[in-house]
Amino acid sequence: MSKRMIGVDVGGTFTDVFVLNETDGTATVAKVPTTRPDQSGGFLDGIGREVDDFSEVSVVVHGTTAGTNALLERKGAKTGVICTEGLRDVLEMRRRDRPRTWGLRGDFDPVVDRRNRLEVPERTLADGSIRTQVDLDAVRAAAKRLQDDGCEAVAILFANAYANPANEAAAVSVVREVWPNAHVSASHEILPEIREFERFSTTALNAYLQPEISGYLGRLESALRDGGFDGEFMIVQSNGGVMAVDTACQLPVRTALSGPA
Structure with missing residues (x-):
């Protein structure tokens, strides 16, 4: 044949x-x-x-x-983000490529709406040491809130997860237990490299396009x-x-x- x-x-x-x-x-x-x-x-x-x-x-x-x-046509899935406290706006602030260097306003709209970017307590330092263990109850609550808001996909974006993914991996495990589909993206799995914006934006896009x-x-x-x-x-x-x-x-x-x- x-x-x-x-x-x-x-x-x-x-x-x-x-x-x-x-x-x-x-x-x-x-x-x-x-x-x-x-x-x-x-x-x-x-x-x-x-x-x-x-x-x-x-x-x-x-x-x-x-x-x-x-x-390009902004026809991806409605997506949520669960991130480290204080890093909710990384996707918008990017790397200072705004019209005015010290301004907080620009013309860039992230693929994840701000109301669907939720913060949870956790902190991994740049050397990989864990200062604050991830609050898994807060992670579960965030995942439930995103589901209730109609999100089809979710991205887990934790600070310095490239140096030590333990906190992020624990959160991802919890989210995957409760998420209704396979569309759960983790930054340490998608792009385990230094620099928050690059890692966060790549992972958010993966979640946005996956469905x-x-x-x-x-x-x-x-x-x-x-x-x-x-x-x-x-x-x-x-x-x-x-x-x-x-x-x-x-x-x-x-x-x-x-x-x-």
Whole structure:
């Protein structure tokens, strides 16, 4: 049986499909209109024009701007933040890139509304030592409040969690016990690096986009599996590499091929 590798690139107007027959080295292409708002329709239509039996496909590599578009159009999920006391406004204050250096006002709107950024008692110092143990009761209460306010995803953002993630990990464990879905992002898991704004903003964006992207990838993978596909489903990263999609939660979970930084 022939094995095929498929590459799919979804653009704003057209979806392009490239099919490589690994048996004889031949290739075919297809171009179909991109379907909006659900881009999975054009994706599946394009593949279906070139492949009748998905069981012949060994790998599907997908490039998409679904996440970028959701961010630019502000169509991500309603998201909450649980953070260290005093750091509620890091997402807005950023790194002093405001019109007036010493002013407190700018024209930047974070993806998480201020009313959904909640503080809890805890403090880890820059050297990794814990001055204040995290108040897990306060964490539970914050998670419940965010759920009651309709948040679909939550980001846990604690000071200096890159140096010692103990407080943040304890809070994440509690939140994941009570959160109704898998969309719980922790800064020490997403970007365990120094500088609060960079770590906080990256993690908040992960939480904001996760429900949208996981739903999109889930629909794609379910349709492929229903058609007999049992190979690898991979997503192109912005660094040029690809990563596999977890078949259980439809989220990118590991780097499969490194690309240039």
